[in-house]
Structure formats: structure tokens, C-alpha cells
Amino acid sequence: MTATAPQMRLLIIEDDRESADYLVKAFREVGHVADLASDGEEGLSMADGGDYDVLVVDRMLPKRDGLSVIGALREKGNRTPVLILSALGQVDDRIKGLRAGGDDYLPKPYSFAELQARVEVLSRRNVGPAEETTYRVGDLELDRLSHRVARGKDELTLQPREFRLLEYLMKHAGQVVTRTMLLENVWDYHFDPQTNVIDVHISRLRSKIDKGFDRPLLHTIRGAGYMIRDGLR
Amino acid sequence: MTAFGKLIRTTAFRLTLVYLFLFALFAASLLGYFAWNTRRLINEQITATVNAETAEITDIYNRRGLRGLVYSLGNRALRPGANLYLVTTPEGKAIGGNVGALAPGVMASIGWSETGYRRLDEQDTADHRALVRVTELTNGFRLLVGRDLEERRRLFGIVANAAQWSLLVVIVLGIGGGIFVARRVLQRIDAMTGTTKRIMAGDLSGRLPVGRSGDELDRLAESLNAMLERIEALMTGLKEVSDNIAHDLKTPLTRLRNRAEEALARSGSEAEYRAALERTIEESDGLIRTFNALLMIARAESGQARGNMDDFDAADVAKGIHELYEPLAEDDGMTLRVKTTAARVHGNRELISQALANLVENAIKYGKPSTVIQPLDPVAAARTHEVLIEARREGDRVLLSVTDHGPGIPESDRKHAVERFVRLEASRTLPGSGLGLSLASAVATLHGGELRLGDSHPGLTATLVIPALSAASDRLAAQTPDVPQKVA
Numbered sequence: 001m002t003a004t005a006p007q008m009r010l011l012i013i014e015d016d017r018e019s020a021d022y023l024v025k026a027f028r029e030v031g032h033v034a035d036l037a038s039d040g041e042e043g044l045s046m047a048d049g050g051d052y053d054v055l056v057v058d059r060m061l062p063k064r065d066g067l068s069v070i071g072a073l074r075e076k077g078n079r080t081p082v083l084i085l086s087a088l089g090q091v092d093d094r095i096k097g098l099r100a101g102g103d104d105y106l107p108k109p110y111s112f113a114e115l116q117a118r119v120e121v122l123s124r125r126n127v128g129p130a131e132e133t134t135y136r137v138g139d140l141e142l143d144r145l146s147h148r149v150a151r152g153k154d155e156l157t158l159q160p161r162e163f164r165l166l167e168y169l170m171k172h173a174g175q176v177v178t179r180t181m182l183l184e185n186v187w188d189y190h191f192d193p194q195t196n197v198i199d200v201h202i203s204r205l206r207s208k209i210d211k212g213f214d215r216p217l218l219h220t221i222r223g224a225g226y227m228i229r230d231g232l233r
Numbered sequence: 234m235t236a237f238g239k240l241i242r243t244t245a246f247r248l249t250l251v252y253l254f255l256f257a258l259f260a261a262s263l264l265g266y267f268a269w270n271t272r273r274l275i276n277e278q279i280t281a282t283v284n285a286e287t288a289e290i291t292d293i294y295n296r297r298g299l300r301g302l303v304y305s306l307g308n309r310a311l312r313p314g315a316n317l318y319l320v321t322t323p324e325g326k327a328i329g330g331n332v333g334a335l336a337p338g339v340m341a342s343i344g345w346s347e348t349g350y351r352r353l354d355e356q357d358t359a360d361h362r363a364l365v366r367v368t369e370l371t372n373g374f375r376l377l378v379g380r381d382l383e384e385r386r387r388l389f390g391i392v393a394n395a396a397q398w399s400l401l402v403v404i405v406l407g408i409g410g411g412i413f414v415a416r417r418v419l420q421r422i423d424a425m426t427g428t429t430k431r432i433m434a435g436d437l438s439g440r441l442p443v444g445r446s447g448d449e450l451d452r453l454a455e456s457l458n459a460m461l462e463r464i465e466a467l468m469t470g471l472k473e474v475s476d477n478i479a480h481d482l483k484t485p486l487t488r489l490r491n492r493a494e495e496a497l498a499r500s501g502s503e504a505e506y507r508a509a510l511e512r513t514i515e516e517s518d519g520l521i522r523t524f525n526a527l528l529m530i531a532r533a534e535s536g537q538a539r540g541n542m543d544d545f546d547a548a549d550v551a552k553g554i555h556e557l558y559e560p561l562a563e564d565d566g567m568t569l570r571v572k573t574t575a576a577r578v579h580g581n582r583e584l585i586s587q588a589l590a591n592l593v594e595n596a597i598k599y600g601k602p603s604t605v606i607q608p609l610d611p612v613a614a615a616r617t618h619e620v621l622i623e624a625r626r627e628g629d630r631v632l633l634s635v636t637d638h639g640p641g642i643p644e645s646d647r648k649h650a651v652e653r654f655v656r657l658e659a660s661r662t663l664p665g666s667g668l669g670l671s672l673a674s675a676v677a678t679l680h681g682g683e684l685r686l687g688d689s690h691p692g693l694t695a696t697l698v699i700p701a702l703s704a705a706s707d708r709l710a711a712q713t714p715d716v717p718q719k720v721a
């Protein structure tokens with residue numbers, strides 16, 4: 001898979017050599033620049049000095065704990081988005097991480113596709129249309145205030161949840177959004193359903209926004225998730 | 234430590250010593266009070282007698298003069314148990330009475346005094362003491378009337394004796410009793426310690442001996458036994474779980490390994506490698522999911538998740554899960570309905586949502602009516618494909634239930650179905666980890682409730698029973714609007 005977002009500068013703070021090397025290599029392969037710090041102290045000084053778009057921080061690090069690195073950065077006024085990686089995947093642990101100043105949390109073991117999607121969404125290069133009141137992808141238009149959705153001249157009727165699903169997808173238009181990201185951000189659930197619930201919601205949404213139009217906008221990205229994009233951009 | 238050293242270190246023995254001291258103190262003060270009061274009484278009696286006699290004798294002297302006085306004293310002195318009498322001239326010479334010797338200076342001071350004396354007719358030199366009153370008669374003659382204090386001394390002797398003996402008895406009985414009690418306690422404690430050591434050595438079935446007296450040691454033994462019971466159950470559970478984990482994780486791991494090996498052995502095309510790798514990833518994702526579920530159950534069972542609880546309406550959870558699963562059910566040819574009334578609870582929203590989601594997934598997966606008995610009536614047929622999520626309050630409990638109209642679970646299998654990794658015969662062919670009901674049950678237990686499996690004729694009703702928020706805190710919660718808990 002290639003990067004779906006503009007090139008980013010990443011700092012990976014991870015003490016396990018093998019996973020760190022794997023991450024650096026994988027991010028470089030998809031077109032990003034990735035630096036590596038192998039302990040908390042080094043990570044803090046590099047993050048503080050370098051101009052990174054996203055930090056990927058392991059929770060348990062030698063010399064300085066991951067959460068304390070984030071805390072120190074935030075204290076200095078450094079607002080670089082942080083994604084926390086942790087072997088502790090529990091709900092309260094995630095909340096702890098987010099309270100400490102992290103922006104996202106991914107329990108180990110994770111798939112690289114998931115990590116990449118989350119990092120790209122976090123990146124400050126992708127402020128995107130977050131503050132706009134109308135999102136547009138191709139001829140699909142979503143008005144966040146009046147809750148109107150239209151494709152071309154056709155007005156579309158969406159259920160409230162379908163609206164929020166589409167809103168999230170369009171907010172991150174051009175970026176891969178994974179199933180767990182959707183479950184977390186649209187439904188606010190942090191557990192892993194054993195079935196393909198999200199796929200069913202997506203296919204319903206797809207039948208409303210893409211059916212009958214010759215150019216599909218909502219794409220399935222194999223092995224990763226979904227993306228809304230105007231294919232002919 | 235010697236046996237004796239062990240004995241005197243027991244709490245029972247030490248307590249005995251404290252009691253001993255207190256009892257001795259008590260006995261001593263009682264005797265002291267008794268002695269002091271008696272002495273006061275005797276003194277009063279003597280004073281009254283002496284005063285009366287002094288008055289009588291003074292009267293005789295006034296009426297019959299010195300001669301009459303001496304004569305009367307002579308008579309009085311002869312009576313058995315006579316008092317002491319002495320009359321002296323102004324020069325101090327004794328002219329009548331029965332006193333042979335007195336402490337010097339007694340006759341010189343008018344009034345009461347205590348003095349040593351000797352009677353005229355006495356030969357021994359033993360010292361007697363008496364309480365005497367000296368009065369002045371006319372013409373400088375002096376009269377002494379007194380009473381021997383022997384009685385008082387004897388009484389004191391008795392009291393002192395009693396004090397000594399009773400102290401001795403108290404001490405002997407106390408120490409003896411202390412040793413007896415301490416030994417008894419020690420024996421029982423030793424028996425308990427012995428059992429404990431055996432249990433620690435690995436024999437978890439051992440139990441502490443419980444006596445019939447129902448005293449505090451028996452109660453202690455009973456609660457320790459209850460604790461051991463729980464520990465044994467937990468250990469057995471743990472062993473079962475590790476056996477199950479070994480089986481249910483090793484099987485997919487073996488599959489994973491075999492596939493990788495097979496792909497490696499067969500030098501196939503890139504597409505084949507790709508497919509093999511993709512299957513490997515899929516398989517490991519399944520494993521991770523199982524791990525996560527196991528961890529979640531362990532966490533719920535150990536009560537760690539208690540820190541993350543707040544007040545919310547179970548009806549919202551039911552609606553949320555309905556909303557999430559409704560399309561999935563429909564795709565599967567089922568109808569998912571929800572019926573709720575306000576049912577506020579205090580708990581971990583995330584875990585309760587997940588528990589309910591598991592029940593709904595189960596209902597969709599296994600709750601299809603068996604094909605054999607298909608009702609012909611289309612309305613009834615539609616009903617059999619319906620899964621109902623319900624949230625309601627019943628007394629002080631909140632019930633979150635999922636009802637399907639599938640084959641259900643036979644009564645005899647229900648308890649078994651909740652255990653980890655158990656997949657009932659009927660479901661063994663369908664994908665799943667066998668942890669859904671275990672997690673739901675663990676979540677209910679965490680909240681002080683339970684998971685009930687019942688019959689819905691036909692079908693299964695799985696109900697999470699959770700204690701409701703009390704009416705008071707309910708009102709309180711209604712006043713403070715819920716702050717969205719979104720964190721991601």
C-alpha cells in the first residue's frame with residue numbers, strides 16, 4: 001500500500017529493536033520520513049528539537065516512561081500529535097494514555113495498516129476540512145449544520161448514524177479509515193466485535209451514496225479499511 | 234522457642250496476667266476498705282463506752298467523794314473484760330484503778346489518746362495498747378477511763394491474713410488458669426497452623442478443624458475454610474482455563490504453523506505465497522481477538538475494571554447496540570428489535586455494551602429457528618426470525634435481555650455454556666471463540682449481578698441482571714446532565 005496522505009515526518013520512540021526497525025522501514029516504504037529513538041530520554045530530546053508531524057510512542061520505554069515523555073512535551077507547549085502504542089490494551093489504560101496527552105491509542109499487536117491509517121489521520125499536515133461546515137468529495141456534498149446530504153442534484157436521505165459515518169469519512173476524505181477507527185469515532189465503542197458489523201453499515205451507506213452513479217466515491221481498501229475519495233481527482 | 238516460652242507468649246496468657254493484676258488490686262482495695270471501716274466502727278464503740286463510763290464515774294465522785302470513787306473503781310475492775318481505770322492525785326500519784334503502768338505523760342494531757350499500758354494484775358511484759366480518755370475531777374484529781382485495743386488488733390490480723398491468702402489463691406489460680414487457657418488455645422492454633430502448612434504445601438483440599446463450641450476460634454476457622462473453598466474453586470477454574478487455553482490457542486497456532494510450513498514447502502507462485510500469508514494474518518488476528526477476550530474476562534473477574542464506572546441508562550446501551558447490529562441482523566434475514574424503559578445503572582458502560590453485543594451476536598448467529606419446525610403462518614414465521622433486545626427495571630435490578638427464537642440451550646447445558654471456550658455441540662461448526670457468554674457472565678458478576686439463561690419457548694433468553702441505581706441516586710443523576718464521555 002502507498003501513502004494516501006502527503007509525506008510526513010515521523011518520530012518513532014520504541015525500544016524493541018525489531019519492531020522499531022520494521023516500523024521505520026514500513027513507513028519509509030509508504031513514502032514517509034521516519035526517525036527512531038530507542039529510549040524515553042532520547043525520544044524526548046529528539047521530539048523536542050525536531051519538527052515532527054506525528055510521534056509514535058511506546059508506553060513502556062527504558063529511562064523514561066512513554067506517558068512521562070508525552071507529559072514533558074505537553075508541559076513545554078509541544079502540541080505534536082502523539083499516538084501511543086501499548087501492550088496493555090484495556091479500556092482504562094487507553095483512557096490513562098489519552099489523559100496524559102496522547103491523541104490516539106493503539107494496543108499491541110496491531111496491523112501496520114491500522115497504524116498507518118491512524119497516524120495519517122492524526123498528522124497535522126492533514127488538518128483538512130475539519131472546521132468547515134460543508135464537506136465536499138466530487139459531487140457529494142454534506143452540510144454539517146443543516147444535516148443535508150446531496151449527490152449532484154439528488155438529495156439523499158440518511159439515518160442519523162449514517163450521516164455521522166459519512167461525516168467522519170468525508171472529514172478524512174482521501175485517507176484510509178479503518179473499521180476500528182469507525183467503531184471508536186462514530187459509535188464510541190472500543191471493543192472488537194467478532195462480526196463484520198461495520199462492513200454492513202458501510203454497504204448500506206454505499207448503496208445510498210454510490211448506487212446509481214457511475215463513479216463510486218466510497219472505496220474499500222483491502223486489508224485496511226475504507227476511504228472516500230473522488231477517483232478522478 | 235521452648236514450649237514454655239511459646240506458652241507465656243500467647244495472648245491468652247498475657248491477658249491472664251493483666252486480669253490477675255487487676256483482681257489482686259481489686260481484692261486488696263476491698264479488704265482495705267473493709268479494715269478501715271471496721272476500725273472506725275470499733276473506735277466509735279470504744280469512744281461511746283468510755284464516755285458513758287466517765288460520766289458515770291464522775292457522777293459517783295460528785296455524789297460520794299473520793300472514797301466512793303475508789304471503791305466503785307475497785308468493783309468495776311473486778312468485772313470480767315473490765316475497762317481500764319486510774320485515778321491520780323494532783324501530784325500524779327495513783328490512788329485507785331487497775332492500771333499498773335502507762336506511757337509517760339498520758340495523765341498530763343486532758344482528752345483522748347492512744348497509749349501503751351500494763352494492768353496491775355499482769356505479770357507479762359507484753360505491750361498492750363488502749364484508747365483512753367483523761368478527765369479532770371475537782372481538786373486536781375484526774376480520772377482515766379480507757380479500753381483495750383486488742384480486739385482491733387486481732388481484727389487487723391485477720392484481715393491481713395485474709396489478704397495474704399486470698400492474694401496467694403488469686404495468683405495461683407490465675408497463673409494456673411492462664412496456662413490452661415493458653416495451652417488450649419495454643420493446641421488449637423497449632424492444629425490450624427499444621428493444616429495451613431499442609432495446604433501451603435499444595436494440598437488444597439485440606440480444611441481447618443472446626444469445633445462445636447462456636448467460639449471465636451471456630452468462627453475464624455469457618456471463615457478461613459470458606460476462603461479456602463473459594464481459593465480451591467478459583468484454582469480449579471484456573472487449571473481448567475489453562476487447559477482450555479492450551480487447547481484452544483494451540484489448535485489455531487498449529488494451524489498457523491502448518492499453513493506457513495506448507496506454503497514454504499510448496500514453491501508456489503507469488504500469488505500462492507500471498508494467499509498463504511493473508512490467511513496467516515487472518516488466523517493471527519483471530520488469535521489476538523481470543524487473547525483480548527480472555528484478558529477482558531480475567532480483568533472483569535478480578536474486579537480491576539471497577540475503577541471505570543459511572544452512572545448511565547441501560548436503555549441507551551440497548552438502543553446503541555440495537556443501532557449497531559440492526560443492519561447486520563437484517564442482512565442475515567433476522568429482525569432486531571429493541572424495547573426499553575428507563576433503567577439507570579452504575580457500571581462500566583463499555584463492558585456492559587460489549588457484553589450485550591456478545592449476546593446479540595450470539596442471537597443472530599445461533600438464534601435462527603431450526604428448519605424442521607417452520608410455522609406456516611407468515612406472521613408467526615416472521616416472529617421466529619425476530620431477536621428482541623430489552624432493557625427494563627424490575628425492582629432493584631436492571632434487566633438487559635436478548636431473546637431469540639432459535640433452538641435455545643437445553644436446561645442441563647446452561648451452566649456449562651457460560652464457561653470459557655465451551656462451544657455447545659450445536660454451534661461447534663460455526664465460527665466463534667466460545668468466549669462470548671463467559672465475558673457476558675464475567676461482566677455481570679463484576680457489577681454484582683449475574684447472567685441468566687432462560688427459555689423463550691422456543692429459543693433462548695439471555696439476561697444480564699445488574700443492580701439498579703437506587704431511587705435517590707437516580708434522582709441525583711437526573712439533575713446532572715450526562716457529560717459526553719468521548720475520548721477517542
